[in-house]
Every structure is written in structure tokens, then in C-alpha cells.
Amino acid sequence: MARIGQGKATGIKETTATGGRRSVTIIDIAEVAGVSKSTVSLVLKASPLVKSETRERVQRVMEEMGYVYNRGAASLRKSSSSVIGMVINDLANPFFAELAIGIEQALQHSGYIPYLAHTAESVARQAEVVRSMREHGAAGIILCPALGTDAADLADLSVPGLPIVLAIRRIAGARLSSVTSDSVGGARRATQHLIGLGHRRIAFIGGAEAMVVRQGRFTGYQEALQAAGLPLDPSLTMESMPTKDGGFQSMLTLLDRSDALNPLTAAVCFNDVVAIGAMLAVTRRGLQVGRDISLVGFDDTAEAQHVSPPLTSIAVDPAGLGKAAAGMLLRHIADTAPKFENYVGEARLVIRDSCRPPLRKDAIA
Structure with missing residues (x-):
């Protein structure tokens, strides 16, 4: 031979x-x-x-x-493709770009090729791209649900033999595996850090109340205030889209309503993008982040450490979450009767220059 x-x-x-x-x-x-x-x-x-x-x-x-x-011919022989769908809700947010990179890295040696689609937070577009991926024989899908997605929407997307793993946003009532970060614990640590520095007038900025992720982060914020004996002031809570503009407009509103005798001194932000928008608003008003207003973001994207001042944030390792989602989906593809899995990633506080003790001594009393 x-x-x-x-x-x-x-x-x-x-x-x-x-x-x-x-x-x-x-x-x-x-x-x-x-x-x-x-x-x-x-x-x-x-x-x-x-x-x-x-x-x-x-x-x-x-x-x-x-x-x-010839992977195309091989796909025809086995009546399915070697493609895994990545349906991302907001690629303008660097967090989701880093998540997608983690998914791609995990699939490099798996024999599967990732196929990316962006829904721009549209439930209708989400249904369209998932349907297209099904028609092209995708082996499985990692889905970051668009805002407004509910369990009924996911039931319409699911078909026998097509594993779907939810990433970042868990949907109440959905019978699907998921990969998320510790929203409650992360926001609690962020708020505790500000309280520990002496802040008492701490806002919560960003996210819509209907968002499960926002609910978790707001719960962590509330728990930290309650543990410190601080009241929850509704005037310090601002909903917005999870965007820079949302953070910018919310912070302007908070600064306009701030009491001169008992001013706002700090804020926990829904994510880094919202926090960066809030930083721009603080600067627009002639104030300084870290001196006049302390801010904490969430996600610890690469951008957080490069803004000025560098942003204190809750690190959730988006690339690591992407790898976890890819690994979970591969297990589901290999198992004809997979068990539902729920992975919750660690949320660590990363301290940078955007947080300092308040200037006014009476804000600490």
C-alpha cells in the first residue's frame, strides 16, 4: 500500500x-x-x-x-448545512460585536461556519432571518432576542431538529437553553461600590422596564440601596433605549432636575454604551466625570478603558459568553435529546477613574 x-x-x-x-x-x-x-x-x-x-x-x-x-456537496448528502446562525440584535453596541467574535472563535475548529445576521432590535426582521436560516438548513442558531420578543415569538421560530440557544436576554416562559451574565449581582456590586465611596444620591440610567436584563440590573441596584438603608427615589430612575443617545438624554434630564442642596453625585448605567452617553452629557454641562459625577457602566467592553476618564464597569467577558453559547449549541446539535441548560457568567467590578468620593461632605452624611 x-x-x-x-x-x-x-x-x-x-x-x-x-x-x-x-x-x-x-x-x-x-x-x-x-x-x-x-x-x-x-x-x-x-x-x-x-x-x-x-x-x-x-x-x-x-x-x-x-x-x-466540498462542504456544499457534503451538506446536500446529509440534508443539512455546516452553517450555524448568529442572530444579533444590536451590532452597533460593541458588547454584541465582542460576543460574536467569541462565538466565531469557538466554532473555528468545529467544522461549522458562522453566518451572521443583524436584526437591529426588530422582531419582524428576527423572524425573517431565522426563517431564512431554517430554509438553508442551518444546523443550529444562537439568538440574541430583539426587544419585544416574547415566548410566543420564540415558539414560532422553533422547529424540531433545529437547536436554538438564547444569548444575553433570557425570555420568560421560553423553553430554550440560554447564556446570560449575572445582572443582579453585577448591578449590586456597582451600587455598593458607589455607596462605599460615600455617594447617597445614586441614579439608575438606561434600559426599558420590559427588558428582562434591565429588570435584573435594577433589582441589584435596589438591593444595594436597601442594604445600606437608602431610600429608592423614583426621580433618580431613568428608562431609555440602551444607546449613547439614551444615556445622553437621560443624564441631561437628571442634571436639570438635580437639587442644588442635595445634588445627584453618581449613577449606575444599564451598560457601557449608556454610560458613555451619560459622560458626554456631564461634559456638555461643564462638569467632570469622576469629580462632579461618578459613573459605573456594565459589560466592560474594550471601549470602556479608552474613554476619558476610563470607565469603571462590571466585566462580564462578552467573548467568553459567546464561547459558552457556541459550546452549548454544539452539545445540543450532537445530542438528539438535549437537556435545557442555563449558564450565568460571572460579573466582576473593574474600578477605574470614573468613580471617586463625592466633593460635598454633606452628601456623605
């Missing part, structure tokens, strides 16, 4: 009726590498069942013989 480096003696150069060289097949690869056709197939699928030395030998033979794996 021929071995590596002996390809010229195998007869692979056989020509077709039109005079062209015929394509190398996995049978040819198996013969030269000294393995079975099934082993070559497992190598192509990146199966962990193949020993590393065997995989390397087969891959060397493929390279020497110029073998090209």
Missing part, C-alpha cells in the same frame, strides 16, 4: 475522457495514508475520535495531493 510521499505511484494522475485530471477523492486519501475511508471522513469533520498522529498524517496527505473538501 502506498504511503505519504508516494502519491506519484498511486495512479491518482488518471485522466478523464476530456483529458483533464480527475479529482482526488477520500478513497484516494485513505489509500495513500493507510487508513479507512471512515477515518478520513472523521478527520474532515474534526472529530475528537481520531488520534492526533493519525489526523496529522491524513492532513499531510490531503495537502500533498491537493485535496479540496
